[in-house]
Amino acid sequence: MVKAYIKGIEYYCPQQIESNPANDKLTEKIGILTRHIAKDNELASDLAYMAAEKLFNSKICEKEDIDFLLYCTQSPDHFLPTTACLLQSRLSLSTTCGAFDYNLGCSGYVYGLSIAKGLIESGAAKNILLITSDTYSKYIHPLDRSVKVLFGDAATATLVSSTNSEEDLIGPFDFGTDGRGADNLIVPAGALKEPISSVNLEETTDSFGNVRMRKNLYMNGPEVFNFTLKEVPRSIQNLLEKSNKTKDDYDLFIFHQANKYMLEHLRRKLSIDEQKFSICVENFGNTVSSTIPIALKNELLQGRVKNSSLLMLVGFGVGYSWASCNVVWKSNT
Template sequence: MSKGLSIRKISYYLPKNVQTNDQLRSLHPDWDIEKVQEKTGIFQRYIANKDETSLDLGFMACKNLFKEFDLKPQEIDALLFISQTPDYALPPSSCILQEKLCMSNDILALDINLGCSGFVNSLAVASSLLQSKAINNCLILCAETYSKFINKNDRTNKMIFSDASSACLLEKNNSSSSIGNFTFGCDGKGAKELIVEGSGARDNLERNKQELFMNGPAILLFTLSQVPILLEKTLNNNGLNLKDIDLFVFHQASKLVLDLLCEKIGIEKHKTYSNLDKKGNTVSCSIPIALKDAFLEKKLIPGNKVLIIGFGVGYSLGSTIIRW
């Protein structure tokens, strides 16, 4: 366990455009909104404007973080930008943001292409960098605009995914906060179960082919089989058991997924946190946004042991335990 590392400085940004289920019901009267809503637990989503990108959302999350915690851009030692909807295949969005945010020219700027497990796995990268004494702090910036890849007639994905960004500063301090040992997982056999074909060099780059495809049942089966195993490994790697954890914060996939996981693992529902109803599935941003909301709602207090676990696209998984 890495003592003296804190991620309590978290801010986020949501686009101005809010899309409610009532609005979708008006646009698509033939859709069974109630049935999907019951499974997802999502009542509204945030949708970026046509000219608003992940880089734009990330920039705003950083501005919010700097203002809320009175930080100066020049104080940042490293910037990790996590997104599966970057502005360009190249150059890296992290390099563009370094200039836009007026950060030092001496920082490490790095893009990480990960979705649902992106925050946890990037936290592992940042934690390792701090422990190596290469840096004293790291800005972990997640930003996603999945809406740009969703077909307007997609009855499932359109009701799940929400655009958002989050900015989290991992830093060394003298507090009792800490980051535990990490556990990871990857099964590339599931790569094509959640994919945007035509979005890279392998495929013909025709815009009309760049649409999000998700095999929900296959991902659900993977989640229910592998997440409990990874969670148990995380507890064992940190010398803890289920009763030692004060709060579980899962990737905010859907209500159905979270309910089934709690039932299978044996987690009491009052020990989990979810903000799906108002935020939707914000992919890599979901865990940091949930941590921030749980703290603001006083469901997460200093000293709590929080188990966070990301899972999904890739397939990719990551988990650790934080002492808040």
């Protein structure tokens, strides 16, 4: 039977690095020491291009092999055209290649895997280039420490291909959405509902001394934290039931890398063995849709993911949106 599987992953981070304050209680709590930040003239699509070129330079496939491009971003070049079309041209992919953007944040990688799986197992595609890329730093006010110390910029490129297998190598999935939480992680102004004007360019200072405008990213940290603790365990339980598995069956859990404090809280709440739990935020920060593939790539490099390893991937955040899935890793060597 034709099944989808992850054939390879690469990532790219901007060269510019910002450090969080050393010997600082907040830095220690979130576990983020440094973050990669895009330059003023460096777009998310530039990072996406570099990640894709890195994947192709690994010789895992040729550009002509790609028959679909999926691009997950909340930092598009334009309202229109879709940035995926611009990347198709810039990467010199075939004009017979399908391409589209989808706007999701921290759950975006798992959603992308589900789309890729559907395209491949329906026979619509054989090799899919799944790219995640965001530059949240461009939405953040430099004096808003509530978000500045958390978010970094990055892009990843994943090759999802077809293979013959009797077992699912990606899936099943569990999805969830609660748009009632939209205002708790949002860039209020800049699109059609609230165009940029002199009113939303006025700076305000909150009770903690954080400065922002309405064109900047705003996050209600406590509410996002509460949402996570409520919905992530429920999604994982749903996935276990769909998979007919227990947590003990998994070799590694890779959650959205929001920050160390949240990850450790989830790990303890879910009683997951520390040795089976990935934390990869120290030198990246929260890179939104790219956190899971970056962590997965680093776990591969460290040898914690082996052939036939069973992984659980869990994304959650802005939207609110969440998604979880199983991945069976298959080595190409």
